[in-house]
Amino acid sequence: MTQGMNNLLGLREMSPESIVEVLDTARSFREVLERPIKKVPTLQGTTVVNLFFESSTRTRISFELAERRLSADVVSFAASGSSVSKGETLKDTARNIEAMKTDVVVIRHSSTGAPHFLSRLLKSPVINAGDGINEHPTQGLLDMYTMREKFGELKGLNVCIVGDIVHSRVARSNIFGLTKLGANVAVCGPKTLIPDYLDQFGVKTFFDIDEAIGWADVLNVLRIQLEREAGGNFPSIREYRLYWGINIHRLERAKRPLVIMHPGPINRGVELDADVADGNTSLILDQVTNGVAVRMAVLFLTGAKSS
Amino acid sequence: MTQGMNNLLGLREMSPESIVEVLDTARSFREVLERPIKKVPTLQGTTVVNLFFESSTRTRISFELAERRLSADVVSFAASGSSVSKGETLKDTARNIEAMKTDVVVIRHSSTGAPHFLSRLLKSPVINAGDGINEHPTQGLLDMYTMREKFGELKGLNVCIVGDIVHSRVARSNIFGLTKLGANVAVCGPKTLIPDYLDQFGVKTFFDIDEAIGWADVLNVLRIQLEREAGGNFPSIREYRLYWGINIHRLERAKRPLVIMHPGPINRGVELDADVADGNTSLILDQVTNGVAVRMAVLFLTGAKSS
Amino acid sequence: MTQGMNNLLGLREMSPESIVEVLDTARSFREVLERPIKKVPTLQGTTVVNLFFESSTRTRISFELAERRLSADVVSFAASGSSVSKGETLKDTARNIEAMKTDVVVIRHSSTGAPHFLSRLLKSPVINAGDGINEHPTQGLLDMYTMREKFGELKGLNVCIVGDIVHSRVARSNIFGLTKLGANVAVCGPKTLIPDYLDQFGVKTFFDIDEAIGWADVLNVLRIQLEREAGGNFPSIREYRLYWGINIHRLERAKRPLVIMHPGPINRGVELDADVADGNTSLILDQVTNGVAVRMAVLFLTGAKSS
Numbered sequence: 001m002t003q004g005m006n007n008l009l010g011l012r013e014m015s016p017e018s019i020v021e022v023l024d025t026a027r028s029f030r031e032v033l034e035r036p037i038k039k040v041p042t043l044q045g046t047t048v049v050n051l052f053f054e055s056s057t058r059t060r061i062s063f064e065l066a067e068r069r070l071s072a073d074v075v076s077f078a079a080s081g082s083s084v085s086k087g088e089t090l091k092d093t094a095r096n097i098e099a100m101k102t103d104v105v106v107i108r109h110s111s112t113g114a115p116h117f118l119s120r121l122l123k124s125p126v127i128n129a130g131d132g133i134n135e136h137p138t139q140g141l142l143d144m145y146t147m148r149e150k151f152g153e154l155k156g157l158n159v160c161i162v163g164d165i166v167h168s169r170v171a172r173s174n175i176f177g178l179t180k181l182g183a184n185v186a187v188c189g190p191k192t193l194i195p196d197y198l199d200q201f202g203v204k205t206f207f208d209i210d211e212a213i214g215w216a217d218v219l220n221v222l223r224i225q226l227e228r229e230a231g232g233n234f235p236s237i238r239e240y241r242l243y244w245g246i247n248i249h250r251l252e253r254a255k256r257p258l259v260i261m262h263p264g265p266i267n268r269g270v271e272l273d274a275d276v277a278d279g280n281t282s283l284i285l286d287q288v289t290n291g292v293a294v295r296m297a298v299l300f301l302t303g304a305k306s307s
Numbered sequence: 308m309t310q311g312m313n314n315l316l317g318l319r320e321m322s323p324e325s326i327v328e329v330l331d332t333a334r335s336f337r338e339v340l341e342r343p344i345k346k347v348p349t350l351q352g353t354t355v356v357n358l359f360f361e362s363s364t365r366t367r368i369s370f371e372l373a374e375r376r377l378s379a380d381v382v383s384f385a386a387s388g389s390s391v392s393k394g395e396t397l398k399d400t401a402r403n404i405e406a407m408k409t410d411v412v413v414i415r416h417s418s419t420g421a422p423h424f425l426s427r428l429l430k431s432p433v434i435n436a437g438d439g440i441n442e443h444p445t446q447g448l449l450d451m452y453t454m455r456e457k458f459g460e461l462k463g464l465n466v467c468i469v470g471d472i473v474h475s476r477v478a479r480s481n482i483f484g485l486t487k488l489g490a491n492v493a494v495c496g497p498k499t500l501i502p503d504y505l506d507q508f509g510v511k512t513f514f515d516i517d518e519a520i521g522w523a524d525v526l527n528v529l530r531i532q533l534e535r536e537a538g539g540n541f542p543s544i545r546e547y548r549l550y551w552g553i554n555i556h557r558l559e560r561a562k563r564p565l566v567i568m569h570p571g572p573i574n575r576g577v578e579l580d581a582d583v584a585d586g587n588t589s590l591i592l593d594q595v596t597n598g599v600a601v602r603m604a605v606l607f608l609t610g611a612k613s614s
Numbered sequence: 615m616t617q618g619m620n621n622l623l624g625l626r627e628m629s630p631e632s633i634v635e636v637l638d639t640a641r642s643f644r645e646v647l648e649r650p651i652k653k654v655p656t657l658q659g660t661t662v663v664n665l666f667f668e669s670s671t672r673t674r675i676s677f678e679l680a681e682r683r684l685s686a687d688v689v690s691f692a693a694s695g696s697s698v699s700k701g702e703t704l705k706d707t708a709r710n711i712e713a714m715k716t717d718v719v720v721i722r723h724s725s726t727g728a729p730h731f732l733s734r735l736l737k738s739p740v741i742n743a744g745d746g747i748n749e750h751p752t753q754g755l756l757d758m759y760t761m762r763e764k765f766g767e768l769k770g771l772n773v774c775i776v777g778d779i780v781h782s783r784v785a786r787s788n789i790f791g792l793t794k795l796g797a798n799v800a801v802c803g804p805k806t807l808i809p810d811y812l813d814q815f816g817v818k819t820f821f822d823i824d825e826a827i828g829w830a831d832v833l834n835v836l837r838i839q840l841e842r843e844a845g846g847n848f849p850s851i852r853e854y855r856l857y858w859g860i861n862i863h864r865l866e867r868a869k870r871p872l873v874i875m876h877p878g879p880i881n882r883g884v885e886l887d888a889d890v891a892d893g894n895t896s897l898i899l900d901q902v903t904n905g906v907a908v909r910m911a912v913l914f915l916t917g918a919k920s921s
Contacts, residue, residue, distance in 0.1 A: 408647045
């Protein structure tokens, strides 16, 4: 029997046991996705509201698919053209939506802590689909699911996250989750993009990508936000690619075939070369598939608790 | 047995009996919303089209939830990026959508009379979700439902609508509906925002908010449209708040606890203080919940008629 | 037993037998649309993704209705605010969406050949909902369905397409499809808007609208894209109307009542006068209704193949 969860706010707050429960539950939903009819009646009659205050295609579609495949009713809401632009507070928006007797709230917001704030106001479970530069817990869980599927267990696995760590909620959720289940986590990137609080989580830092490649079993390569980096965190895209871009030549120096992951969307030829992204050690498309299963698990565990 | 309705264009056009029929029907849907499975098969196989030519979050979500909980198929349409911007007439848009064999049309439009125009063209029932500064009949009905639930009946109830009356379709729908069921209706606000046609409907006017508070059982406080009021209908937001804003001190002067309502979204600290909006005589969140039930009733009564 | 289709990319690529199969299959779905419950369980548990990289109301709504009436799960995606604006390639977007285990992809794109490109990458069937100035095959099929319903068969029928032929994917799909089933096809419009490759398809050209009217059984009148024509393909809207606009006086010179079609949205009073568009030989609203049935047929034939 499952215990269920009240909310999914971040992996930082979760116990190792709860993380394992999500990953185990996701496995059975992953099987559903291989059936001709990929739909189960689990959340029939339940209403899930997607509050996307920050634009997103793949995360929103992944959640919507997960919701529909659990037979939930789905109401989606994008920030533009909404009451938010009429100056309504997040609190009022949320309480109004809950007053419509919805069951689960999925929220993506540019402010760190918005889902935590909501969860204190609402009786409904709240699922964090990305908040500011804090966490993107379902991404962290799907990354962990994908590594666990590949390697059997996470304990002792060497995972290096490459790129702009300081602005990445994906990096943070990976760090919190992976260290809890016993993986060894490192980060690698330009000094300007590595935060200084990582020691306390037992995270190793590499400033040389070739050293990182020598150490790692998995490279989780982050997207360089081209818009943001114009700000001057490194001299140029060309230079970033030269020093940190993952290409086939660099990987040949590794002792064993490295597993490549990326949360997408990829800047091909910047942080990751096309032949690596599409190569046979890339798990990038598995991540996408597993994302639907992991989100089904999270919706099931929170939705079951609520009803 | 219900009689059903051909359309819901406005409360001005409705008989008292039809209004009561909606309110009575809504009561059974209100009960559905308290069940674990908040869904009934009433409109299965029926297609409802939401034509929102004016942006809206809460009204659209409320209608969509009502439609899904009746098991209707839902197609939504927002004005931006649509054929409308290609210069198509409302008539052509509507007839095209009807030619796709849809069953019920919900329309929100910035032009007064757009739903009435449509209803003459279409065989499908038309539901007005707000037209210009004319009416917002489902808001009027949900306000009436909420007062009736609180007080048992509307006859003899003293309801004062506060704020920008002249531009408010909510005010108009309240006035038409409440007077038909025997409530005493007053308005209160700055002289520039009170229309001069109210006498003919037997509506009282207060220019002093404290007098209004002394008279009323219910204050239905309207949103001040900050954008619009920049135009100069009153000197400043600060002054509006000072003279017309509802706060706890003002309410203490009332003889009995006043019921507070607001159609949302609230400008907290302008027309309504936070402690009043969240206080124990506020029915604001009940209005939101009841809105779904009332819209289910209207969809049921018009949809049943059509099939 | 149906054979099914792998994709619907264009009528140019289709055999006459496949075209007839779609039209015959559409007939049974057309009957479904006359039932009180317009829904069949055919694609239950199947997920259809609508990728609309080009804005569209009527085509998108028609597809969504077709999908819902086949009981498919529907995920829609519009270009604005999507990963596309983050510079993701079409290939990555498509492969990611397929990795979410979707079953059928409907794509509308401003680039000619985008659906063909996708179909080479994806295992899922791809349906072209309009690509650049190449084809709009479901529009072509619904036009053919509508003519066949009216006249019994297409063989020997004289169809004249009027307007901006050179930029029209509707014209191209009509030409490819109609000629394959033995209709005689002509085009008529200003010289600047008639392409020079038409001879090879056996298409006749008229530069005089009255001659075209004397020859045709059907006029398929195209929309003048007012935005584009400002570019100078003809002197003015007024002049276009004078020389090419279809009005009642012009039609009276025809030997027999001409059937009028238009893919919509109509510029009333430009390419087509209101009394002709709404007259009793106009099949314009039939086209809209038949469009849903034809799209149901295409989704069924491709979706059945895929599962």
